[in-house]
Structure formats: C-alpha cells, structure tokens
Amino acid sequence: MAEPESHILKLAHEAGFEAVAITSADGMAGPARHFEQFLEAGRHGDMTWMEDKADRRKDPKTLWPDVRSIIMLGMNYGPDNDPLEKLSEKNSGNISVYAGGRDYHDVIKKKLKQVAREIHRTYEAEVKVFVDTAPVMEKPLAAKAGLGWQGKHTNLVSREYGSWLFLGSIFTTLDLKTGPAEKDHCGSCRNCLDICPTNAFPAPYQLDARRCISYLTIEYKGHISPEFREAIGNRIYGCDDCLAVCPWNKFAQKTRESRFFIRPELQAPELSNLLELDDTGFRALFSGSPVKRIGRDSFIRNVLIAIGNSGNADYLARLEEKLTEDNPVVRAAAVWALSRLADRETFTACKERYLAGETDLNVLREWQE
Structure with missing residues (x-):
C-alpha cells in the first residue's frame, strides 16, 4: 500500500x-x-x-x-473576468x-x-x-x-x-508527515492595501473588519455609517478589490467546478429589480447561495446604498415606497438614498409626509442630516 x-x-x-x-x-x-x-x-x-x-x-x-x-x-x-470591471455599472x-x-x-x-x-x-x-x-x-x-x-x-x-x-x-488522529510552510512572496507590493475603498488595513497584514466592505455588507446588520456609504459604490454583497488586484492572479485559472460558476442572474443584477424583492422573492432568487444568509432586510439596505450611489433619479418613486418599510435599517437607507438623488424640493416634500410618524432615532437622524 x-x-x-x-x-x-x-x-x-x-x-x-x-x-x-x-x-x-x-x-x-x-x-x-x-x-x-x-x-x-x-x-x-x-x-x-x-x-x-x-x-x-x-x-x-x-x-x-x-x-x-x-x-x-x-x-x-x-x-473568468476581472471583478473590478463591474464597479462601473452603477445601475447593477x-x-x-x-x-x-x-x-x-x-x-x-x-x-x-x-x-x-x-x-x-x-x-x-x-x-x-x-x-x-x-x-x-x-x-x-x-x-x-x-x-x-x-x-x-x-x-x-x-x-x-x-x-x-x-x-x-x-x-x-493519524500521525502524518508534514510539508514546509510557504514563504511570503508579497515583497514590496502594496496593491491590496492601496485599493481598499474604506482604508480597512491599519498596517500590512492587519485588518480592521469594522471598516471592511465585506463585513459591513454581510456580517453587520445595523445602520452603516455615512463615512462608508459612498465608498461602498454598487457592492451589494461583499468586496473583491483587495483580492482582484493581487499580481499573483496572473497565474490564476478559471474554476473547473461548475457549481462555482456565477449564475447568469447574478452576473450584473439590476438594482431596480432587486429593490422589489420581498422575503419570498429574496429566498427564491438566492436559494443555494451564501447571500441568503444575510436576510432580505440587510440585503435591501445594501441595494438602497448602491442606488444612492447610482446618480440615477429614476429610482425616486421606488425609494419613497421604501420609506414605509417595517425595518428601520431599511427606512434609514432609503432616506439616505433619497437625499442623494432628490432635489431639495422633492426631499423636503417627502420629509413632511413621513417624518411625523417616525419614531426610530437612526431614521430621524437621517432626515435631519
């Protein structure tokens, strides 16, 4: 043997x-x-x-x-492509x-x-x-x-x-022969540190997850701080920037495992369609996907931030609908997106319609800011 x-x-x-x-x-x-x-x-x-x-x-x-x-x-x-290319597709x-x-x-x-x-x-x-x-x-x-x-x-x-x-x-419990550890081959390169949109690396080889877009859009369930929202761009689940920019990817190969291929409907999903997802629709779209784990409300929060970064005022009517959501995290994100896309008159009119019935302090703060 x-x-x-x-x-x-x-x-x-x-x-x-x-x-x-x-x-x-x-x-x-x-x-x-x-x-x-x-x-x-x-x-x-x-x-x-x-x-x-x-x-x-x-x-x-x-x-x-x-x-x-x-x-x-x-x-x-x-x-099979560069993930950074999708960052310019503001409506996806x-x-x-x-x-x-x-x-x-x-x-x-x-x-x-x-x-x-x-x-x-x-x-x-x-x-x-x-x-x-x-x-x-x-x-x-x-x-x-x-x-x-x-x-x-x-x-x-x-x-x-x-x-x-x-x-x-x-x-x-087998006592097996072990191999040598791999040496560090990063050298003087700092591409991954410099590209981070939120400066999540206090120093090389150190990560502050609280500033990481992957943490903010996946693990964190609360109100994402305003200082990070613009930097999030159209990232609605995770961030690949520090991975994608690594020079060692020149040796990378496309996966052979077909189950890891990106599903067509998730290649560049339209924000307008994602915004309409209720819990049932969310679960159906992301069945078998890690995305399902964060829940519909956190996902819609992320979509609303991406819409706020889109520069597209065509979303305004749909944003107003989200101001009546049960979850205050979703409502707060909708207020922020509205403030980014609406003119002063439209924003003020919405504020008058919805502010009186608001009780959550985070949402109230969004209206005031």
Whole structure:
C-alpha cells in the first residue's frame, strides 16, 4: 500500500481539490497571539462568535484534543473576468465572486466527507471535517501547511491560484508527515492595501473588519455609517478589490467546478429589480447561495446604498415606497438614498409626509442630516 500521505493526496485530487497539504496540530502560538491582538483592539466588530470560541480557534488541540495531523485542502473558484470591471455599472449590483454560484460550504463539505470516509475506512483513524463555520484558523493553518501565504490583506495567496481558493480542513488522529510552510512572496507590493475603498488595513497584514466592505455588507446588520456609504459604490454583497488586484492572479485559472460558476442572474443584477424583492422573492432568487444568509432586510439596505450611489433619479418613486418599510435599517437607507438623488424640493416634500410618524432615532437622524 502507498504511504498514507500520497494516498490522501490522490483521494483529495479525485474528489476535486486542486491544492492539498498536511501540517501538524501544534505550532500555532504566533497566529494565536495575532488573533488575540485583533480581538483586543475590537477589530472584529459585531462578530462576537469570534470571542465566544477564541480558545478553540487559537489551538486546534483545544477544539479536538485527539488531533495529530491536519489536512488542508483548497478548491479553486477563480472567475473568468476581472471583478473590478463591474464597479462601473452603477445601475447593477456587484456581488462578490465567491457568492455568485452555489454555496461553497455545501459543495466543499460533501467533498471533505468523501475524502474523510476513505481515510477512516483505510487507516481506521478518527476524522473531523471543517469548512469555515467552525472555530478553525484556516488561513494560518493553510500557510503553515504550504498551500500559500497570508498576504498583506490577510487573505491566503497561492502561487498557482492567486487569491481564489476556498479552504477546508480534515482533522485526523493519524500521525502524518508534514510539508514546509510557504514563504511570503508579497515583497514590496502594496496593491491590496492601496485599493481598499474604506482604508480597512491599519498596517500590512492587519485588518480592521469594522471598516471592511465585506463585513459591513454581510456580517453587520445595523445602520452603516455615512463615512462608508459612498465608498461602498454598487457592492451589494461583499468586496473583491483587495483580492482582484493581487499580481499573483496572473497565474490564476478559471474554476473547473461548475457549481462555482456565477449564475447568469447574478452576473450584473439590476438594482431596480432587486429593490422589489420581498422575503419570498429574496429566498427564491438566492436559494443555494451564501447571500441568503444575510436576510432580505440587510440585503435591501445594501441595494438602497448602491442606488444612492447610482446618480440615477429614476429610482425616486421606488425609494419613497421604501420609506414605509417595517425595518428601520431599511427606512434609514432609503432616506439616505433619497437625499442623494432628490432635489431639495422633492426631499423636503417627502420629509413632511413621513417624518411625523417616525419614531426610530437612526431614521430621524437621517432626515435631519
């Protein structure tokens, strides 16, 4: 029988993983300290789940004391065009590349289980699989295993696939041979830092999620601060700027996994159509997509901000309809968009019609500003 490492590599490739490497479950003290500093500075924002399970995230053996080796696996989701090109289409919504197709959690977890079952069957070893939702520091583990390195934007960069790798992991009780960590190949380049529309990087290799458009449009459920709204542009779910501008993408390849292809209806969806979505329509459009997880109201908030940045006054009648929404976050975003597109007379007339019945302080503040 072949050595377990080469057999596992073969199993992973047969399952559809392009990148595979093995690392040990120890030696995470450096990334753990970096993570602690991130939390202490409050840069995780409202992502309290990071704090709640910080001890497990910092040490794989705290998550599972029996783990001996960690198999890190990557699936390429490279797009067939430059995501930055869509930012100029002001009447269309821009959805992050990773969310344009099938939810990667579902796709990758099935493949991980396929590989893990064979490992268990062949070597009678215990296995556990994780994809993103578990308290695992996937990017530091992937760098330690040799899949790539964490760039100055804190994301994993691969010499073969650039910025476009989904990560998953298989924890096992097998004691496997490990490979060398990948060296940092960023050099003096700072493209990812300089392109960020909201200056979310306090320094190279540091991220303040509270300023990140991906955090603001996906994780954050509240009223997005006015200082970020114009910079959001037409990004209605996530942001690919720091990923797309990386020079290592010259080696990137279009994904072979058809379920990661961007669905035609999500290529450049018209903001006017998205604005009409009720909860049922939202769920139907984004069935099987990561976008569904944020809920209809947060999504409509994002669409309204994009409309406010469109410069298109044809949206005014539809914006007024949103001033009566039940959710104050949606109403506040509608007021802001209205203030950007309406002339003074129209805005004042709307204010007189809707201000008297308003009770939410955030919405009142939008009218006054």
